[in-house]
Amino acid sequence: MLTQANPAELPVYARLALQPERGAGATVVGADGRRFLDLYGGHAVAVSGHCHPRVVAAIREQAERLLFYSNAVPLASRDRLLTILAEMAPKPLDQVFLVNSGAEANDVALQLARRTTGRRRIVVLEGGFHGRTLATLAASGIQRYRDLADSSGGQALLDLTVVAPWDRPERLPALIDETIAGVIVEPVQGLAGARDVGAETLRTLRRACDAAGAVLIFDEVQCGCGRTGAFTAAQATGVTPDVLTLAKGIAAGLPMGAVLLAPRIARQVAQGDLGTTFGGGPLPCAAAAANLEVIRDEDLPGRALVLERRLRRGLADLRAVRSISGRGLLLGVVLDRPARPVQLALFERSILVGSANDPSVLRLLPPLVLTDGEADHFIAALHEVLS
Ligand SMILES: Cc1ncc(COP(=O)(O)O)c(C=O)c1O
Numbered sequence: 001m002l003t004q005a006n007p008a009e010l011p012v013y014a015r016l017a018l019q020p021e022r023g024a025g026a027t028v029v030g031a032d033g034r035r036f037l038d039l040y041g042g043h044a045v046a047v048s049g050h051c052h053p054r055v056v057a058a059i060r061e062q063a064e065r066l067l068f069y070s071n072a073v074p075l076a077s078r079d080r081l082l083t084i085l086a087e088m089a090p091k092p093l094d095q096v097f098l099v100n101s102g103a104e105a106n107d108v109a110l111q112l113a114r115r116t117t118g119r120r121r122i123v124v125l126e127g128g129f130h131g132r133t134l135a136t137l138a139a140s141g142i143q144r145y146r147d148l149a150d151s152s153g154g155q156a157l158l159d160l161t162v163v164a165p166w167d168r169p170e171r172l173p174a175l176i177d178e179t180i181a182g183v184i185v186e187p188v189q190g191l192a193g194a195r196d197v198g199a200e201t202l203r204t205l206r207r208a209c210d211a212a213g214a215v216l217i218f219d220e221v222q223c224g225c226g227r228t229g230a231f232t233a234a235q236a237t238g239v240t241p242d243v244l245t246l247a248k249g250i251a252a253g254l255p256m257g258a259v260l261l262a263p264r265i266a267r268q269v270a271q272g273d274l275g276t277t278f279g280g281g282p283l284p285c286a287a288a289a290a291n292l293e294v295i296r297d298e299d300l301p302g303r304a305l306v307l308e309r310r311l312r313r314g315l316a317d318l319r320a321v322r323s324i325s326g327r328g329l330l331l332g333v334v335l336d337r338p339a340r341p342v343q344l345a346l347f348e349r350s351i352l353v354g355s356a357n358d359p360s361v362l363r364l365l366p367p368l369v370l371t372d373g374e375a376d377h378f379i380a381a382l383h384e385v386l387s
Helices: 053-065 076-088 102-117 134-138 143-151 155-159 169-175 199-212 233-237 282-297 300-316 339-348 372-386
Strands: 020-024 027-030 035-038 095-099 121-125 161-164 180-185 215-219 243-246 257-261 321-327 330-335 361-364
Touching: 035 372, 053 282, 076 095, 076 282, 095 102, 102 121, 102 134, 102 180, 102 215, 102 243, 102 257, 134 143, 134 155, 143 155, 155 161, 161 169, 169 199, 180 199, 199 215, 199 233, 282 300, 300 321, 300 330, 300 372, 330 339, 339 361, 339 372
Parallel strands: 121 161, 121 180, 180 215, 215 243
Antiparallel strands: 020 027, 027 035, 095 257, 243 257, 321 330, 330 361
């Protein structure tokens, strides 16, 4: 299943033996013409499917007029994105800073939590992953990434991070005192294995942050943009953070991250405090505006819930499946065996699924436009592989 990397490239990725040339909906087609059913979604990016015609048209139309201008000017495509984002995002998170990736969005969120409170310490949940800048590595709840922060000179940041249990809400309030600048949490932990932190824990964090004057940050880089059955997990659970980050699914594959801020945080940010060259550029903004319109107009969050029920029902009676974790279309199939050979066997059957930090979990993060027939095809293939 794995292929040799190009010798000119740093060998940091294990590459699949598939070179996608085209994509449509939940299908990707390799250079050799082989068609794959994509339940990995290009790493949760293809929320509206691969190459949705409305998104492609918006990109083409923008590219023909203007590829780039910076934040020195207002842009119609940026305005269009901000308008639809304000309509779809949880209230009152109506102030937005646009960046280029999930890690950058979270890095900004952590900076603002520290700057606006004048405090330094951050609480993270065990299993949380927030990106690969030095500050976000140090804010991971997975030891492997904390070790990378350590060996990269991030000891001071690590010392300012408290790792809290992800599944023991009763332990959280004691950890969130008046020395804490902020708490960062993925409402559904992606890399950990599609673990749903749950509304009760999020409510506990909300109350504890309010009591301590700390900033609550939801990292919805992976679970946001409709995947949990609402535009954000904040809306799905009814718990509103002070800062919410989006990336992956927001611009259908063009690089973009967004930091959504409550007015009480935004009020403390002055001109010049943040900046980026490419963030908020015309091309990703045109793509993101069209993509969010598709998510709204096709009710893709509603579709995620329908498909979640179908997948859960279809996989429930498999003996090798211990449980199904997650929410909406960010699901973990927890197996009674290592997931890697199962992932390989599915690849042989032309189906792409994700893995997770937990070696027994297959992670499903398909496009929300997956059809019933495609979901059933995956269910049948998994039955075959596991029996
Ligand atoms: C929850 C979460 N946060 C942050 C990131 C980092 O995003 P990016 O790779 O766009 O920097 C990821 C990427 O996998 C993620 O899943």
